Amino acid sequence: MTKQEEQTQHHIDSEIHDSANDSKKSASTKKSHGEILKDQICEGQETYNKKPSSIILSSMTAGLEIGFSYLLICSLFYFLKDTFDNTTLFKLIAFVYPVGFILVILGQSILFTEQTSLLTLPVLNRKRSVKSLFKIWSHVILGNLIGGILMALTLIWIGPQLKLFDLNTIETIAKHVTKPDTITIFISAILAGWLMGLLSWLLSSATETVSRIIIIFIITATMSFTGLHHSIIGNVEVFSGMITSESIQFLDYIRFQSFALLGNAIGGAFFVALLKYRAFVYNVDIN
Template sequence: MSDFGKYVDAFTPAEVAEKVKTVGVDKANMSLIPLVILSLMAGAFISFAAMYYTVVMTDAGAAYGMARLLGGLVFALGFILVVIAGAELFTGNTLVVMAYAKGQVSFKALMRNWGIVYFGNLVGALVTVYLVYLSGYLTDGNYGVGVTAIKTGLIKVDHSITEAFVRGLLCNVLVCLSSWMVYASRSVTDKVLAVLFPISGFVAMGFEHSVANMYMIPVAMIAATDQAIVAAGHFDAAQLATLDFAGLMGNLIPVTLGNIVGGAGFVAMTYYLVYVYARPNR
């Protein structure tokens, strides 16, 4: 019988669970310098996706559903870069909890990985925000790109704590299911397709991703300091008042917690119970 199928067919869910555990151990034990560099890269990659999204959503008109679908598809760029080029993304690393639950990673190692990756993603995103500011990108389209950046940021900071948490939870369920399917893939094409629909789906549905928001809200704050952009968007001071540090933290904290619950709880621990805990020999 030919072995061709095993090189073409996707890995089974049980095989994926084993891969996620093994990769989780590697991630938790990664040395500091590579972990920091790859975390910075992931923050920048997701920022590139947010930049692409902002351009596409500028002057999108009344085609709400189709515009959000297109915006979601282009936003998948960031996750494709993370998966194919290689980077450490906080939301995907919530799957490392599977290795912790199995006893292969300590709580300290888990927190080290999450902490370094989270703050590395933040720095990567903020550096990208500064480069965007220097590039003049926000003035493109007769200031339309900057106007879209402000509108996007305002939507995010105006969510209630509950809305931000639940949207973060739902977002990372889809992100981690995408990561799960990437682990099932055998080719670059497989991986791109595994990323495309879950990621475009969460964006189109308006769910909240902490690392994306590390770029989107600060870039809106920067855009709001440009009076030409503010005038082009007909914003007033009262509208822009929530685009401040308190607004940023009011979004990032509940969204981050929601991302953790969605990825670690709803995906990693669910599959752990099915494919690892229920099969003690694994």
């Protein structure tokens, strides 16, 4: 880093710090852009400071917990299949879809899409390297996928045993998720990643548990109602279909997972972390 770049970075850090302090001194409870940005950077740094084993275990927990959304999705779909057509059922799923996200986020497990922008901000702020970003992303993704696969294997057995849903329900949901072409899944995943990055940003400005639950519900229900592709819960949906149905092949799973992960990463890293950070930096006087 050159001397000029160091001076610029010093001005940015000072401005973030001063903005956060000014907001705390204010009688208003509304957080400033700078205070939210500081909170996000600090939270991202906390994750970087954790041991890899801790990150993977917490991420695996998130993959397991997100499976409760899938349990409710399948149960609702099966329970109402004789009452509504499939198009309506896929819209009604929005009411139960947020449950797993609420469990994960309030329980502070590490979910890739919720952490994407958080982990990118320290890199933009020159506190971490791009290499460290990809390394920690790989740990989080690995944990999320392992947890999701374990939960999928559990649910495809316990669901039919408890008569909560059948294998046909699993197949229908998996085919619905993988039906769009690759470019559609990719763009859809970018939008989902964008929303999840915004979710993380909005949660930094909310302090009460009820308001946090409402924010999580609104964002994730929007993703479900519009059919946007989320790589982690989608992992459970598509893997379950691949295991139980010949209609979903391994290549379908790889195609979905690859482009959903890539899209989610771009959505959170670019449309939230980069744009929010640059919007603040461009307002900093470096003279």
